[in-house]
Amino acid sequence: MYRLLRFAGPGKVEIIESQSVALQPGEVRVRTLFSGISAGTEMTAYRGTNPYLTSVWNPGIRLFQQDLREPRLGYPLDGWGYSEVGEVVEVAAVPDPVDEGKDAGRPVKVGDTVWGIWGHQSEAILPAKTVAGHQLPEGMDPLAAVFVRVGAIALNAVLAADLGVGSTVAIFGQGVIGLLATRFAVLNGATVIAVDGIRVRQNKALAWGAEEALAPDPDPAARIRELTGGMGCDCAIELSGNYRALHEATRAVGADGTVVAAGFYQGGAAPLRLGEEFHHNRVQILASQIGSVPNRLRTRWSVPRLEQTVIASIASGALDAASLVTHRFDIADAAKAYELLDNNPESALQTVLEFR
CATH class of the missing domain: 3.40.50.720 (NAD(P)-binding Rossmann-like Domain)
Structure with a gap:
């Protein structure tokens, strides 16, 4: 079993338990250490103001549309959060790597600490290629990786x-x-x-x-x-x-x-x-x-390059990102974290959920 954060409705946070499942070839299981809360985008889901709740994003023409025939996001909302760091605890058989150019990364192994996006949950099953190259440099504080x-x-x-x-x-x-x-x-x-x-x-x-x-x-x-x-x-x-x-x-x-x-x-x-x-x-x-x-x-930069630049800046000491953490909450107390950010945002910089 693992724990998952859910927005049951506007202003309502629940922690639910879900059944762990077996890995498929090419997948890894990551045990979450820390997950950063976004005080901007994520709070729109908590408050019920996110445009995806009232409109449908049409990727073909890149417009939000009020199309009642199309499904849109609605409560309960699972999987929010985009600043996670965790330890790889299981790796299924990974196929031979395919050369994906400058953004391809080193394959992960059990024991690696990796950063990525998998939401506020105590474990995640991810395609191995999505965390390849996301290993933290040796000696880097895992808490700092929530800032990537x-x-x-x-x-x-x-x-x-x-x-x-x-x-x-x-x-x-x-x-x-x-x-x-x-x-x-x-x-x-x-x-x-x-x-x-x-x-x-x-x-x-x-x-x-x-x-x-x-x-x-x-x-x-x-x-x-x-x-x-x-x-x-x-x-x-x-x-x-x-x-x-x-x-x-x-x-x-x-x-x-x-x-x-x-x-x-x-x-x-x-x-x-x-x-x-x-x-x-x-x-x-x-x-x-x-x-x-x-x-x-665009010919020289990509989102992975942005992320790797952030990691390098933290690892070199040029960016003391971890010093921005002002509040840490156990996942069981996540509702208190969101209440803080909703009612007293000026008191916090980065709020982090911890998984023990």
Whole structure:
């Protein structure tokens, strides 16, 4: 038997038991050690606001549609969570590896500690090829591996922003992904102005190399103009998923500047006023999402390369990701973890579920 987290309904978390099954050829069994909770995307499923609950995603034409004839997600929801790390405890006979190019990885064996995506459950059966190359470097803290996926999201946004020495970027939202983006932007040589209303997050951004840390009130764009000699920043990255922050990002960049919108936005966008600075300064808004890398980089970069870059940054000490963990809950107490993130999100950075 193994334990699995279920959203039984909006705001309702259950831990259920499910029967373990035998492996098939080419599969591995992983015993979960840690699983990170996403305070953005995952909380939309917990709260009942995720668009997949009310619409159907048509992958052929890449549209959400209100098609009542098609099945859509509904409660109960199992398998949420995308930041897992665990130990390989069983390996079935694995066929000879097929060369899959630069993203192919070293086959796993029993005893390997691996990271991946298999949801909040105490064990998972996975195709061996999905965790090949996902072994942690020797000596790396397994807790830090819960940041691989969120780190890749942050790095992808930084790559979309095309930052480097001499550039100035304002990063709106200094939660986990925002702080990771701040660190990667600093490592890229950019000057970072962090924007967040929570003092603890501002302090962490400064500790990770941000030049300034501003509150979202009263007028961060005006302050950014002061800091940049009236020019505004070259680029802004918005990672809070808040439409007001997205609007402020369009105000913060200079003429012909770029805003990378990497938050997961919900509902209507009334605070976003596109007839103002966006229009007059010819601002470009780019969406950044982990399903793909920026267009100009696709011949050289891939999502696996993003993830491996995050691992390498953690292993080298350039990125102290584990220091972002503020709360750890046993899987049996998962409901308390979600209540914390729902009712008191400012008190937490990364919340992690533990499996014992």
